[in-house]
Amino acid sequence: REGRNIRTLEAMCGVDLIVDDTPEAVVISGFDPVRRELAKRTIEKLMEDGRVHPARIEEVVEKMKSELTKSIKEEGERVVMELGVPNIHPELIKLIGSLKYRSAHAQNILNHSLEVAYIAGLLAGELGANVKTARRAGILHEIGRAIEHSAEGSYAMVGAEWAKKYGETEDVCHAIRAHHDDEKPTSILAWIVHAANILSSTRPGARRPHMDAYIHRLEDLESIGNSFDGVLKTFALQAGKEVRVMVESAKVTDDQSTMLARDIARKIEREVPNSGQVKVTVVRESRSVEHAR
Structure with a gap:
């Protein structure tokens, strides 16, 4: 009806809907991931129901908004209970739950925050x-990401302000501000959170671009080992810090194994940039089998 339903849905959810020639596809565009999730749930419910008109859209949006708010609150409570962290303000629990719908560098923010919490505890x-x-x-160190679109300043500073507003100690607020170098860490707690954040963010596979580069690096290391004569199979181990090369005992002697390990190490130095220290182990196995009858 001249786009009236689409305009109603956009106004109610605070997103833009893009409907083009792609069959059975609607693109939901918006800066707020929670609003995008609300629009997604609303469209799915309307399609399931089949009745689509402005009054029905308003009704479904309000219902989905209530369900989404409840699920965000329950998610935040689940995480806080799992960590065994008591007396966090309900408003902060909502912010924690809403991180489920946010991501940075393809890393889910709630999963990242949970991982940082466990590492920091250890x-x-x-x-x-x-x-x-x-x-x-x-x-709490990433809660600023849940409110940065509606407040000025970096997400770390905004998060610390909200944490202080809802009763968190200055020690915790300082750790939030300092985790991304917006403020120099000056306490043990701040350094712990700073280190935990780096460990979670930079571990292999944590972020999609890093994961792709990590997989390519392992493949490069294995292909270098496989390029030598007499090699059966090469395995990149320990996140690429060790290369284990299996060789044919009939083609490679013990003395040649030593030379092969050195040649592979030199080729890695030349062809794999920023590889760091990589341990090359050549394994040559001889088996003699006889059967007693």
Whole structure:
């Protein structure tokens, strides 16, 4: 009806809908991922129901908004309970739950925050710091991403302001501000969260571009090993820090194994940039089998 239903849906959900020639596809465009999720759920419900008109759209949007708000709150409560972190303000719990619909560098922010919380707890335990406080700062360190579209400043500074507003200690707020170098870490807790954030962000496979480069690097290392005569199979191990080369005992002697390991190491140095230290192990196995009758 001259786009009236689309305009109603866009106005109610706060997104733009792109309907082109692609069959059975509607593109939902918007800066707020929670609004995009609301629009997605609303469209799915309308398509399932079959009745599409402005009054029905308004009704479904309100219903989906209520369900989405409830699921965000439940998700935040689940995470806080899983970590064993008590007395977090309900508003902060909602922000934690809404991180489920946000991502950075293809890494889900809620999963990242949960991972940082666990790593921070482990580090705190090793250093004799308060484990629960470290987990608390870890799970809250990214909450600014849930509100940065509606506030000025970096997400770390905005997150710290909201944490302080809802009763978090200055130690936790400082850790939030300092986790991304917006402020220099000056406490053990801040350094713990800073380190945990780096570990979670840079581990192999954490972020999609990094994961692609990581897989290509392993493939390059294995192809270098396989390029030599007498090699049966090459395995890249320990995130590419070790290359294990299996050779044919009939073609490669013990002395040649030593030379082969050195040649492979030199080729890795030449052809794989920024490889760091890579241990090359050549495995030559001889088996003699006899049967007693």
